[in-house]
Amino acid sequence: MDTPAVLIDVVKMQRNIQRMQQRADDLGVCLRPHVKTHKCAQVVAAQTAAGARGITVSTLKEAEYFFDLGILDILYAVAMAPHKLPQALALRRRGCALTLVTDSLAGAQAIVEFGRLQGETFAVMIEIDCDGHRSGVKPHDPVLLEIARRLGDNLTGVLTHAGESYGLDTPEALQAIAEQERARCVEAAERIRAAGLPCAHVSVGSTPTALSAVSLEGVTELRAGVYVFFDLVMHNIGVCQTDELALSVLTSVIGHQAEKGWIITDAGWMAMSRDRGTQSQKQDFGYGQVCDEQGAVIDGLLLRSANQEHGVARFNQPGVDVVAQFPLGTRLRILPNHACATGAQFGSYNAVLPTDDVQVWERLRGW
Amino acid sequence: MDTPAVLIDVVKMQRNIQRMQQRADDLGVCLRPHVKTHKCAQVVAAQTAAGARGITVSTLKEAEYFFDLGILDILYAVAMAPHKLPQALALRRRGCALTLVTDSLAGAQAIVEFGRLQGETFAVMIEIDCDGHRSGVKPHDPVLLEIARRLGDNLTGVLTHAGESYGLDTPEALQAIAEQERARCVEAAERIRAAGLPCAHVSVGSTPTALSAVSLEGVTELRAGVYVFFDLVMHNIGVCQTDELALSVLTSVIGHQAEKGWIITDAGWMAMSRDRGTQSQKQDFGYGQVCDEQGAVIDGLLLRSANQEHGVARFNQPGVDVVAQFPLGTRLRILPNHACATGAQFGSYNAVLPTDDVQVWERLRGW
Numbered sequence: 162m163d164t165p166a167v168l169i170d171v172v173k174m175q176r177n178i179q180r181m182q183q184r185a186d187d188l189g190v191c192l193r194p195h196v197k198t199h200k201c202a203q204v205v206a207a208q209t210a211a212g213a214r215g216i217t218v219s220t221l222k223e224a225e226y227f228f229d230l231g232i233l234d235i236l237y238a239v240a241m242a243p244h245k246l247p248q249a250l251a252l253r254r255r256g257c258a259l260t261l262v263t264d265s266l267a268g269a270q271a272i273v274e275f276g277r278l279q280g281e282t283f284a285v286m287i288e289i290d291c292d293g294h295r296s297g298v299k300p301h302d303p304v305l306l307e308i309a310r311r312l313g314d315n316l317t318g319v320l321t322h323a324g325e326s327y328g329l330d331t332p333e334a335l336q337a338i339a340e341q342e343r344a345r346c347v348e349a350a351e352r353i354r355a356a357g358l359p360c361a362h363v364s365v366g367s368t369p370t371a372l373s374a375v376s377l378e379g380v381t382e383l384r385a386g387v388y389v390f391f392d393l394v395m396h397n398i399g400v401c402q403t404d405e406l407a408l409s410v411l412t413s414v415i416g417h418q419a420e421k422g423w424i425i426t427d428a429g430w431m432a433m434s435r436d437r438g439t440q441s442q443k444q445d446f447g448y449g450q451v452c453d454e455q456g457a458v459i460d461g462l463l464l465r466s467a468n469q470e471h472g473v474a475r476f477n478q479p480g481v482d483v484v485a486q487f488p489l490g491t492r493l494r495i496l497p498n499h500a501c502a503t504g505a506q507f508g509s510y511n512a513v514l515p516t517d518d519v520q521v522w523e524r525l526r527g528w
Numbered sequence: 529m530d531t532p533a534v535l536i537d538v539v540k541m542q543r544n545i546q547r548m549q550q551r552a553d554d555l556g557v558c559l560r561p562h563v564k565t566h567k568c569a570q571v572v573a574a575q576t577a578a579g580a581r582g583i584t585v586s587t588l589k590e591a592e593y594f595f596d597l598g599i600l601d602i603l604y605a606v607a608m609a610p611h612k613l614p615q616a617l618a619l620r621r622r623g624c625a626l627t628l629v630t631d632s633l634a635g636a637q638a639i640v641e642f643g644r645l646q647g648e649t650f651a652v653m654i655e656i657d658c659d660g661h662r663s664g665v666k667p668h669d670p671v672l673l674e675i676a677r678r679l680g681d682n683l684t685g686v687l688t689h690a691g692e693s694y695g696l697d698t699p700e701a702l703q704a705i706a707e708q709e710r711a712r713c714v715e716a717a718e719r720i721r722a723a724g725l726p727c728a729h730v731s732v733g734s735t736p737t738a739l740s741a742v743s744l745e746g747v748t749e750l751r752a753g754v755y756v757f758f759d760l761v762m763h764n765i766g767v768c769q770t771d772e773l774a775l776s777v778l779t780s781v782i783g784h785q786a787e788k789g790w791i792i793t794d795a796g797w798m799a800m801s802r803d804r805g806t807q808s809q810k811q812d813f814g815y816g817q818v819c820d821e822q823g824a825v826i827d828g829l830l831l832r833s834a835n836q837e838h839g840v841a842r843f844n845q846p847g848v849d850v851v852a853q854f855p856l857g858t859r860l861r862i863l864p865n866h867a868c869a870t871g872a873q874f875g876s877y878n879a880v881l882p883t884d885d886v887q888v889w890e891r892l893r894g895w
Contacts, residue, residue: 163612165895197836219798219837239837240783242794243857245530264783267856295838296783296792324835416607416631416663425663427609431586432895435802435869468691469564469868470586470606471662489634490610501836502802505873508894526893527875528532528799 162519164413165432167507168494169522170456171514173407174389175207181371181388182211188377193217193236193364195386198501200525201510202230204389215258217384221248226525228257236260236364238320238384240288240296243271250279260317264288264297266304269311276315285315286362287353291345292338294324300349309353309360318362319353321346322384326369330399330443335373342370347379372400390500393450397442403450403458408504409494410449411511412472417484424483426464426472428495433467436502448472449495456494464495529886531780532799534874535861536889537823538881540774541756542574548738548755549578555744560584560603560731562753565868567892568877569597571756582625584751588615593892595624603627603731605687605751607655607663610638617646627684631655631664633671636678643682652682653729654720658712659705661691667716676720676727685729686720688713689751693736697766697810702740709737714746739767757867760817764809770817770825775871776861777816778878779839784851791850793831793839795862800834801869815839816862823861831862 185192194208197219205216205227215234218224224235225248233256241249241261252259261283263269269285276283287308290297298305309316323342329335342365353360365377366384368391377383390408391401412428430448439446448464451474461477474493476483487493497503504510510522552559561575564586572583572594582601585591591602592615600623608616608628619626628650630636636652643650654675657664665672676683690709696702709732720727732744733751735758744750757775758768779795797815806813815831818841828844841860843850854860864870871877877889 163615163895164609239794240792242531242780242782244780248530265856268783271856290785295835295840296785413609413611415609416635418657418663425607427606430803430869431872435804435866436797437802437804468662473662489632489638499802502797505798528530 162411162511164411164492165428166411166511167504168409168411169390169510169512170407170409171512173405174204177388177391177405177407178208178211181385182213184371185383186212188374188383190377190380191382193382193384194389195219195238195384196223196227198386198389199504201522203512203522205230205232208389214382217386220528221245221252222528223525224252224257224259228252228255234258236286238262240264241268241272243275246272246275249283250281253281253283258284260284260286262286262288262320263308266308266311269308273311273313273315283315284317285312286318286320286364287312287316287349289319289321289346289349291321291342292323292325297321300345300352305349305352306356309356309358316358316360318360318364319346319349320364323365323367323370326367327394327398329369330397332373332399335369335399336375339370339374343374343377343380350379368395369398369400387500390504392500393446393496393498394438394442397439397444403496406496408500409452409456409496410503412493412495414487414489414491414493416489419484422475422479422481422483424474424487426474426493427470428464429469429471430467431469432506433464433472433495433497434499434502434506436497436499438498446498449497452494452496454492454494529778529878531778531859532795533778533878534871535776535778536757536877536879537774537776538879540772541571544755544758544772544774545575545578548752549580551738552750553579555741555750557744557747558749560749560751561756562586562605562751563590563594565753565756566871568889570879570889572597572599575756581749584753587895588612588619589895590892591619591624591626595619595622601625603653605629607631608635608639610642613639613642616650617648620648620650625651627651627653629653629655629687630675633675633678636675640678640680640682650682651684652679653685653687653731654679654683654716656686656688656713656716658688658709659690659692664688667712667719672716672719673723676723676725683725683727685727685731686713686716687731690732690734690737693734694761694765696736697764699740699766702736702766703742706737706741710741710744710747717746735762736765736767754867757871759867760813760863760865761805761809764806764811770863773863775867776819776823776863777870779860779862781854781856781858781860783856786851789842789846789848789850791841791854793841793860794837795831796836796838797834798836799873800831800839800862800864801866801873803864803866803869805865813865816864819861819863821859821861
C-alpha cells in the first residue's frame with residue numbers, strides 16, 4: 162500500500178456502530194446516521210444492517226449517490242437553498258423519500274411556491290435552534306408557528322442539533338446539553354401541535370449528546386455521524402477512548418532533523434486535513450496522535466506541524482534517537498483530530514477487515 | 529452554476545503569472561512553477577506559455593498526470609521515500625526527465641542502490657536547510673559532501689525552500705530571508721563544487737522570497753507556487769493586494785440569525801478547507817473575506833466560523849440588517865486564506881474567462 166493512505170479498522174467501526182445503535186434502541190428512538198462523516202456505501206450498509214432507519218446527508222449529491230445505491234429514506238439536514246429545489250424535486254420524482262429543512266418564512270415560502278407550481282408536496286422539517294450554535298428558529302419564537310402554517314401539508318416535523326456540545330468535556334455538562342436539546346425540540350413540536358398542526362417527527366442529535374442523553378422522551382429519532390469512526394476531538398470531549406478510533410492515516414518516514422528530534426512524514430495537511438479541532442480543547446494533539454504501524458499509540462509522539470505533503474512528528478521530551486528508532490521508510494499510523502475532515506481528503510478508504518485483508522471502499526466527494 | 533463552487537478569475541491569474549515570470553526574467557533565472565497549488569492542466573499551460581521551464585510537483589501522482597499531458601521536465605520536490613522508487617523509475621523509463629530529492633545518507637543510499645540494481649542513473653538534488661523550517665541538510669554540515677559523494681553520477685544540484693518567509697510581513701524581513709535562502713543554497717553548491725563534484729543546478733524559492741529577492745546571483749532556477757492565485761495569507765505577508773486574488777468560492781445565502789447579524793452560507797469548511805492560516809498573522813480573516821457576487825470586497829464582512837456545509841458570515845460591527853441586505857439566495861464570493869488548501873476541496877475549477885464565459889477545468893486529487 163502506498164502512503165499516505167487512509168485506513169478504516171472495520172472491527173472498531175462495527176463496535177462503534179453497535180454501540181450507537183444500542184443507545185438508540187435503549188432510548189426507544191430510531192437512529193438515522195449522518196453519512197457526511199464517511200460518504201461510503203459499505204459503511205452505510207453496515208449501519209443499516211445494525212438497525213439504522215434512513216440516513217442524514219449534508220449535500221444533495223450525497224442524497225443522489227445513496228439513493229442510487231438503494232437508500233430511499235433520506236433527510237437533507239441543511240437549510241434548503243431555493244435554487245436547489247429542482248434537484249430535490251428530481252429526486253422525489255424518482256421515488257426518493259427526501260425530507261428537506263427550513264428555518265425561515267422566506268425558505269418555507271420558496272418551497273411551497275415551487276411545490277405549488279410543480280404539483281409537489283414536499284416533506285419539510287423546521288430546524289430549531291436549541292443552543293444558539295448555528296441555524297434554526299428558537300422554540301418560543303412566534304415565527305415558528307408562522308413557518309409551520311406556511312408549510313401546511315409539507316410540514317412533517319422538527320429537528321435540532323446541539324452543536325454547542327462540541328465545546329464541553331464533562332459528563333454532567335454533556336447530560337445537561339443533551340437534555341436541553343431534547344426539551345427545546347420537544348417544546349417546539351408541542352407548540353406546533355397545540356396550534357392544531359401536525360408534527361409527527363422530532364429529530365435530535367450529535368454524537369456527544371446521543372451518547373450522553375438520559376432520556377429522549379418525546380423524541381422520535383436520533384441523528385449522529387462521527388461516532389462511526391470517532392476521533393481525537395471526541396476523545397477530548399470524553400465520549401470515546403483512543404483505542405476506539407477506527408480511522409487513521411498510514412504514513413512513511415521520509416526524513417529527520419536528528420538534533421531537533423523531528424521525524425518527517427509523507428502525511429502533511431493534504432492527508433490529515435487542516436483541521437486543528439483539538440487546539441482549543443484540554444489536550445492539543447497538533448495534527449494527530451502518532452501510532453506504530455499496527456495502531457498502538459506512541460506516547461508523547463504527535464504530528465506537531467504540517468505542510469502540504471510533509472508532516473513533522475516530535476516527542477514531548479527530547480532525548481529520543483529518532484533516526485535509530487524511526488529509520489527512513491518506517492510506517493506509522495496517525496489518529497486524526499476530526500474524522501469527517503480527514504476522510505474528505507481521500508477518494509477511497511482502505512478497509513482493514515477482521516481477517517486483516519484490505520478492501521478499497523470508494524468515498525464520495527464534491528457537490 | 530450550483531454552489532458552493534470554486535472560481536478562477538483568469539484575467540487575474542494571467543496577470544499573476546506574468547508578474548512572476550517577469551521577476552524570474554529580471555533576476556536572470558528560470559522559473560519552475562510549483563503546480564501543487566492548482567494541479568490543473570490549463571493553468572500549467574498558461575504558465576508554460578508565459579515562459580516557465582519545467583514544473584515542480586509535490587506527489588508522484590502529479591508527475592504522472594502532467595507527464596501524460598506532455599510536460600517532460602519535472603522536479604519532485606519532496607524527499608524520496610525508498611518504497612516509491614519503482615514508481616519514479618517507471619516514469620523515467622517512459623521518458624520523463626524526473627528529478628528526485630534527498631537530504632540524508634540513507635536516502636541517497638536507497639536511490640543509488642536501487643538504481644544500480646535497475647541499471648538507472650537518477651537525477652537527484654540535495655535538499656538544503658536554509659532556515660531551520662523543515663527538511664534539508666545545513667550547508668556547512670559535513671554530511672553534505674558525504675551525500676554528494678554517495679550520489680555520484682546521480683547528483684545534479686541543490687535546492688532549498690525558505691518556508692520561514694511565511695511568518696514575515698515586512699519588505700525588509702522578506703528581502704533578508706530571500707538573501708539568506710540564496711546565500712545558503714549557493715554556499716552548499718560551492719562546497720560541493722570545491723570538493724570536485726558537479727552541481728549544475730541551484731534551485732530556490734517560495735512566493736514571498738521570489739517576489740522579494742534583490743539578487744539571485746549563483747542561482748539557476750526559482751520555484752514558487754501560490755503566486756498563480758495568491759490568497760489572504762500572501763496578502764498579510766505583503767506580496768499582493770486583495771484585488772489580485774484569482775481564486776474564490778461562490779456561495780449562496782441559506783439563512784440568517786437576524787438578531788446576531790449572522791448570514792448563513794452554503795460554503796462551510798468542506799468548501800473553504802479548514803485552513804486558518806491568517807489566524808496567527810496581523811489580520812485574521814476567519815475562514816475568508818466575503819465579497820459580492822462580482823468579487824468586490826464587502827468591508828468588515830468575514831466568514832467567522834464554519835461547519836462542514838455551513839458558514840457563518842458577520843460584520844465587525846452590529847447594526848446591519850443582514851436579512852434585508854443579503855436575502856435568502858443571495859450569491860457571494862469568498863476569498864480564501866490559503867489557495868492550495870481551498871482548491872484541494874474541489875474536483876474542478878470554474879474558470880471565468882475574459883469574455884465572462886465559464887469553462888470547467890479539471891483538478892487532480894489524491895495520491
